[in-house]
Amino acid sequence: xxxxxxxxxxxxxxxxxxxxxxxxxxxxxxxxxxxxxxxxxxxxxxxxxxxxxxxxxxxxxxxxxxxxxxxxxxxxxxxxxxxxxxxxxxxxxxxxxxxxxxxxxxxxxxxxxxxxxxxxxxxxxxxxxxxxxxxxxxxxxxxxxxxxxxxxxxxxxxxxxxxxxxxxxxxxxxxxxxxxxxxxxxxxxxxxxxxxxxxxxxxxxxxxxxxxxxxxxxxxxxxxxxxxxxxxxxxxxxxxxxxxxxxxxxxxxxxxxxxxxxxxx
Ligand code: 9D3
Numbered sequence: 001x002x003x004x005x006x007x008x009x010x011x012x013x014x015x016x017x018x019x020x021x022x023x024x025x026x027x028x029x030x031x032x033x034x035x036x037x038x039x040x041x042x043x044x045x046x047x048x049x050x051x052x053x054x055x056x057x058x059x060x061x062x063x064x065x066x067x068x069x070x071x072x073x074x075x076x077x078x079x080x081x082x083x084x085x086x087x088x089x090x091x092x093x094x095x096x097x098x099x100x101x102x103x104x105x106x107x108x109x110x111x112x113x114x115x116x117x118x119x120x121x122x123x124x125x126x127x128x129x130x131x132x133x134x135x136x137x138x139x140x141x142x143x144x145x146x147x148x149x150x151x152x153x154x155x156x157x158x159x160x161x162x163x164x165x166x167x168x169x170x171x172x173x174x175x176x177x178x179x180x181x182x183x184x185x186x187x188x189x190x191x192x193x194x195x196x197x198x199x200x201x202x203x204x205x206x207x208x209x210x211x212x213x214x215x216x217x218x219x220x221x222x223x224x225x226x227x228x229x230x231x232x233x234x235x236x237x238x239x240x241x242x243x244x245x246x247x248x249x250x251x252x253x254x255x256x257x258x259x260x261x262x263x264x265x
Contacts, residue, residue: 030158
């Protein structure tokens with residue numbers, strides 16, 4: 001897959017793709033990432049890429065033509081159809097389903113805005129889809145593009161090693177991860193749950209599933225809404241809730257419903 005990033009800071013995105021799983025996917029030739037700078041397609045001594053918004057107000061808007069030429073350069077840099085995605089606070093929120101859909105494209109152009117954004121006429125003419133990565137304010141689309149690239153790279157065939165793929169598969173089911181422990185067994189911060197030391201793999205798998213279900217129900221109930229649990233999962237979730245009723249920390253929480261857990265801040 002080929003991804004072209006149209007950005008005033010193309011090196012920024014390239015750097016994000018230089019390490020770890022994404023870097024490995026690039027080295028293995030599963031993915032190539034290219035930057036195109038609209039500044040290189042701007043005119044005049046000043047190479048302007050932005051101007052003041054019609055109607056007044058603060059901030060600047062990116063000019064149509066340098067961006068349009070940059071998109072055109074990226075489009076014709078390789079063969080084949082390209083989906084143009086504008087990283088934008090007005091976009092649909094990114095989720096794993098969208099990542100899977102984009103990962104299946106042969107080519108993408110990720111358009112990154114700066115300032116207040118791009119001229120709406122360019123969006124209408126060139127953009128197939130607008131994507132946001134969440135409800136918080138960034139300074140531009142570059143970090144959002146890096147997020148999309150990272151998530152896409154992981155889904156390219158051969159990008160993950162066997163262990164990474166197994167973990168990916170087991171959590172493509174829309175639940176939060178179970179807790180993890182490593183050495184030492186005994187530590188001043190506590191002991192490792194005994195069941196994980198039992199060697200009973202079926203029992204361990206059930207315990208992990210129970211933890212995943214329980215933590216999802218507690219921390220992200222939205223992920224379980226409108227989802228029918230299997231009889232086995234429903235039983236595990238009941239078991240998790242019964243167990244947590246009898247642990248001291250949870251009893252304390254139950255007496256203070258306003259107290260947020262450490263991760264829900
Ligand atoms: C403070 C500026 N805001 C005026 C009301 C609007 C605004 C313009 C440009 C807010 C953010 C940005 C830059 N953000 C992105 O380009 C962006 C983004 C984001 O801010 N949050 C989540 N996903 C994305 S994708 C691109």
